[in-house]
Amino acid sequence: MGEDTxxxxxxxxxxxxxxxxxxTEADIISTVEFNHTGELLATGDKGGRVVIFQREPESxxxxxxxxxxxxxxxxxxxxxxxxxxxxxxxEEKINKIRWLPxxxxxxxxxxxxxxxxxxxxxxxxxKRPEGYNLKDxxxxxxxxxxVTSLQVPVLMPMDLMxxxxxxxxxxxxxxxxxxxxxxxxxYMTYMSADDLRxxxxxxxxxxxxxxxxxIKPVNMEDLTEVITAAEFHPHHCNLFVYSSSKGTLxxxxxxxxxxxxxxxxxxxxxxxxxxxxxxxxxxxxxxxVKFSHSGRYLLTRDYLTAKVWxxxxxxxxxxxxxxxxxxxSKLCSLYENDCIFDKFECAWNGSDSxxxxxxxxxxxxxxxxxxxxxVTLEASRESSKPxxxxxxxxxxxxxxxxxxxxISVDSLDFTKKILHTAWHPNENIIAIAxxxxxxxxxxxxxxxxx
Amino acid sequence: MIMKGQKRKHPPEEVEVSDPSxxxxxxxxxxxxxxxxxxxxxxxxxxxxxxxxxxxxxxxLRQVSREACRAPSVDMEVPPPLCSSSSxxxxxxxxxxxxAKPHSAAxxxxxxxxxxxxxxxxxxxxxxxxxxxxxxxxHLSALNGPLSVKDEDEDWGSMSTDSDFSISAAISxxxxxxxSTIDGSPQxxxxxxxxxxxxxxxxxxxxxAWGKQAVRGNGGSWEPQEEWRVPESSVEVMRSSYLSExxxxxxxxxxxxxxxxxxxxxxxxxGSGGGYQAGDDLLRYLQPFxxxxxxxxxxxxxxxxxxxxxxxxxxxxxxxxxxxxxPAFSSPNLVREGLELEHLMEILVES
Numbered sequence: 001m002g003e004d005t006x007x008x009x010x011x012x013x014x015x016x017x018x019x020x021x022x023x024t025e026a027d028i029i030s031t032v033e034f035n036h037t038g039e040l041l042a043t044g045d046k047g048g049r050v051v052i053f054q055r056e057p058e059s060x061x062x063x064x065x066x067x068x069x070x071x072x073x074x075x076x077x078x079x080x081x082x083x084x085x086x087x088x089x090x091e092e093k094i095n096k097i098r099w100l101p102x103x104x105x106x107x108x109x110x111x112x113x114x115x116x117x118x119x120x121x122x123x124x125x126x127k128r129p130e131g132y133n134l135k136d137x138x139x140x141x142x143x144x145x146x147v148t149s150l151q152v153p154v155l156m157p158m159d160l161m162x163x164x165x166x167x168x169x170x171x172x173x174x175x176x177x178x179x180x181x182x183x184x185x186x187y188m189t190y191m192s193a194d195d196l197r198x199x200x201x202x203x204x205x206x207x208x209x210x211x212x213x214x215i216k217p218v219n220m221e222d223l224t225e226v227i228t229a230a231e232f233h234p235h236h237c238n239l240f241v242y243s244s245s246k247g248t249l250x251x252x253x254x255x256x257x258x259x260x261x262x263x264x265x266x267x268x269x270x271x272x273x274x275x276x277x278x279x280x281x282x283x284x285x286x287x288x289v290k291f292s293h294s295g296r297y298l299l300t301r302d303y304l305t306a307k308v309w310x311x312x313x314x315x316x317x318x319x320x321x322x323x324x325x326x327x328x329s330k331l332c333s334l335y336e337n338d339c340i341f342d343k344f345e346c347a348w349n350g351s352d353s354x355x356x357x358x359x360x361x362x363x364x365x366x367x368x369x370x371x372x373x374x375v376t377l378e379a380s381r382e383s384s385k386p387x388x389x390x391x392x393x394x395x396x397x398x399x400x401x402x403x404x405x406x407i408s409v410d411s412l413d414f415t416k417k418i419l420h421t422a423w424h425p426n427e428n429i430i431a432i433a434x435x436x437x438x439x440x441x442x443x444x445x446x447x448x449x450x
Numbered sequence: 451m452i453m454k455g456q457k458r459k460h461p462p463e464e465v466e467v468s469d470p471s472x473x474x475x476x477x478x479x480x481x482x483x484x485x486x487x488x489x490x491x492x493x494x495x496x497x498x499x500x501x502x503x504x505x506x507x508x509x510x511l512r513q514v515s516r517e518a519c520r521a522p523s524v525d526m527e528v529p530p531p532l533c534s535s536s537s538x539x540x541x542x543x544x545x546x547x548x549x550a551k552p553h554s555a556a557x558x559x560x561x562x563x564x565x566x567x568x569x570x571x572x573x574x575x576x577x578x579x580x581x582x583x584x585x586x587x588x589h590l591s592a593l594n595g596p597l598s599v600k601d602e603d604e605d606w607g608s609m610s611t612d613s614d615f616s617i618s619a620a621i622s623x624x625x626x627x628x629x630s631t632i633d634g635s636p637q638x639x640x641x642x643x644x645x646x647x648x649x650x651x652x653x654x655x656x657x658x659a660w661g662k663q664a665v666r667g668n669g670g671s672w673e674p675q676e677e678w679r680v681p682e683s684s685v686e687v688m689r690s691s692y693l694s695e696x697x698x699x700x701x702x703x704x705x706x707x708x709x710x711x712x713x714x715x716x717x718x719x720x721g722s723g724g725g726y727q728a729g730d731d732l733l734r735y736l737q738p739f740x741x742x743x744x745x746x747x748x749x750x751x752x753x754x755x756x757x758x759x760x761x762x763x764x765x766x767x768x769x770x771x772x773x774x775x776x777p778a779f780s781s782p783n784l785v786r787e788g789l790e791l792e793h794l795m796e797i798l799v800e801s
Binding site for chain 1: 478482498500
C-alpha cells in the first residue's frame with residue numbers, strides 16, 4: 001500500500017471546516033483517532049471542539065465505492081479555563097482523544113486538554129415516544145377536561161439525532177500538562193501522563209487516581225528529563241510503556257510495585273559518537289510511542305527518524321527509518337525557528353506491516369517493513385483533486401541532482417507540518433491532519449490488509 | 451529554511467560541525483549558546499512555558515558549556531569560563547522550588563553572577579599556567595571544594611591587576627547577598643539589602659559571606675550547591691572563611707559611581723513575591739558594571755545582551771507564588787530610581 005508502482009491510493013477529501021483563506025487558530029486540528037472498528041473518526045482542535053465523522057455504509061448500488069466519512073457529531077469538549085491560584089489560563093486545546101471499545105449501543109471516548117480529562121457518551125436516538133396523555137405534540141400540558149380516554153405512548157421513528165453528553169469529568173489531577181491518555185485492555189482503567197507523572201484511573205471514579213510513575217526530582221534543579229508519551233500494552237493490562245525527552249523508552253509492569261518508577265525494561269539506543277552535535281539530545285527526544293497491534297513491537301518517532309523496537313530487545317531498535325534526513329544539516333536553523341521542537345506522531349497499519357508518520361510541507365511518509373520500500377505523499381488541496389491518485393513526492397538535498405517535480409530542501413514550507421495521523425484499524429484508510437484541514441485517503445485497490 | 455516572512459539574521463553554520471578543532475565549531479557553539487539563552491528566557495516569559503521545551507533548551511545550554519570545557523585550546527579567551535559556570539548555570543537554570551518561595555530573583559542573580567564571573571575565570575586561566583588548569587580540572591573544580599591556598603594567592607594576584615574584573619567580582623557578591631535577602635527566606639527576611647552590605651565591614655557572617663563569594667568570583671571554583679542555597683540555611687554561607695580578612699572596602703575601591711548614572715535598562719529581574727524594591731533597583735543599576743567589560747570579549751558581549759531571566763523551573767511548581775507572568779523588564783521611573791541609586795551607592799562606598 002502506498003508504493004509508487006502497484007498501489008493507487010485515491011483521495012477522499014473532506015475539509016474539516018468550510019474553506020477559509022486564512023487559518024483560524026481555533027480550527028487547527030490537534031488530534032485524530034479512529035475508533036476500534038474504524039467506523040468513527042474523531043478529531044479534536046485547538047478550540048476545544050471535537051468533531052466525529054462516521055463512515056457511510058457501503059451502498060449496494062456502487063460496490064466499488066466504499067463508504068465515505070461524513071460529519072456525525074460536533075460538540076464542545078473543553079472550554080478555556082482560568083487557574084486563579086496561578087493566574088494562568090488553561091488552554092482548551094484537545095491534546096488527545098481515545099475511544100473506548102464499544103460495549104453497548106453507545107460509543108464512549110476520552111478527551112483531554114492540558115488539565116482535565118472527560119468521558120463523553122455518544123449515542124443515537126432515532127425513535128421518540130408519541131401519544132402522551134397529559135402533554136400534546138408540542139409538549140404543552142393538555143387541558144384535563146379534554147382527556148376522555150387513556151392511550152399508551154408509542155415509539156415512532158424520527159430523524160437520527162446524535163446526542164453527546166459528558167459522563168465523567170476527571171479534573172485537575174495533574175500539575176503539569178497532560179500529553180497522553182491510554183485506555184487499558186481491561187476496559188476498566190486508563191492512564192493519563194503529564195510531563196513528570198503518570199496516573200492510573202478507574203473509568204467510574206473521578207475523584208481519585210493512583211500515581212504510578214513519578215520522575216519529578218526532589219530538586220527541580222536536577223530535572224533533565226520529562227515524559228513525552230505513554231501507552232498501555234494492547235493485550236497485557238499490567239504493562240505500559242512511556243517515552244522520555246532523552247530518547248529512552250521504559251516498559252513498566254504494574255504487578256511489580258505500586259509505584260512503577262523502576263522500569264522493567266529500558267529501551268535505549270547508544271549514541272553514535274560520530275553523529276554527535278549540539279542538538280543530539282533534542283532530536284533524540286521521542287515525540288510519540290505506539291504499540292503494534294500484535295503487542296510485540298513498539299513504534300517511536302523522534303525528530304528525524306521512526307524506529308521499530310522489539311519488546312524483547314532493549315539494546316537497540318529493530319528497524320530505523322529516516323523520515324527526513326535531509327534536515328540533519330539544517331538543525332541549527334530548525335533550532336532557531338523552533339521547528340526542532342515539533343512533536344510528530346506515528347501510526348501502524350492494521351497488520352503492523354506498514355508504518356506512517358508526518359513531516360513538513362504537508363508531506364507524510366509511509367514505510368513498508370517487509371519490502372523496505374517507502375513513499376512520500378503530500379496532503380494538500382492544490383496537489384490533489386478528489387478521487388485523484390496521489391502522486392509520490394521527492395525531496396532532494398540542496399545541490400543534488402534534481403528531477404522534475406522534486407522539491408528542494410530549501411523550499412520546504414515549515415509552517416505546513418503534519419503532526420497528527422491515524423490509520424484505520426482494519427483497512428487501508430488513513431486520516432491526515434494538515435493544520436486546519438483533515439484529509440482522508442483510501443486505498444481502493446488494496447483495501448484489505450496484507 | 452527561515453520561516454516565511456522572517457528576516458534572515460546572522461546565518462548559522464549550515465553544516466553541523468561535530469569536530470571541536472574545526473574553526474567553525476567555536477562560532478557555532480557560541481551561536482547555539484546565545485540562541486539557547488534567548489529561547490529559554492523568552493519561553494519563560496510566556497504565561498505557560500512548556501516544560502519539555504525548557505528542559506531540552508537547558509540541557510543544550512549545559513552541553514554547550516561542557517563542550518567549551520573540552521576544547522580550551524581552541525580559544526583561551528572564551529571557553530574556559532563556561533566550564534566553571536556550567537554547573538552554576540545548571541543550578542541557576544534549574545533553581546527551583548521549594549513551593550511558595552519566590553526564587554525567581556534569586557535564580558536570576560545567581561546566573562548573573564555566574565556568568566559575570568566568567569571573564570574573571572578566563573583571566574585566571576590565562577595568567578595561571580594553563581597547563582595546571584586542564585579541561586578536566588576546570589570542569590571538576592567547578593563541582594569540587596574550595597581552591598587550594600596556592601591557587602587563591604594566584605587568583606588574587608591576577609584579580610588585583612584588573613579593576614574591571616574586581617568590579618565584576620564585587621557585583622557578583624552584591625547580587626548574591628541581595629538575592630538571599632530578596633527571596634524572602636526566614637533568615638534573610640529581617641535584613642534589608644542595605645543592611646546586608648553594611649555588615650561587610652567587620653568579620654561578621656555577612657563579611658565572611660562577602661569574602662567567600664568574592665574569592666569565588668575570581669577563583670572560579672564555585673560551590674554551586676552551597677552558595678545558591680543560602681536561603682535554605684544561612685549557616686552554609688558562613689562555612690568557608692579562608693578569606694575573611696578581605697573586606698568589601700577592597701572590593702569597592704574601584705567602583706566608579708559615575709557609571710551608575712548611565713541608564714542601562716534593567717537586568718530583567720522577575721517580579722519577586724517579596725517586593726524588596728530597593729534591592730531590585732540596586733540590581734537593575736548594577737548592570738552598567740557588567741557592560742563595562744572589554745567589548746573585545748565576544749562572550750561577555752553576548753552575556754550582556756542575554757542577561758535576563760535565566761533558566762529556572764520554579765515557575766512550574768504549582769505553589770510557587772512568583773509565576774513568570776509579568777517579568778519586570780521595564781524601568782518605570784528612571785529619575786526616582788536614579789536618585790535612590792545614588793543614595794545607595796553612597797552608603798556602599800562609605801561602608
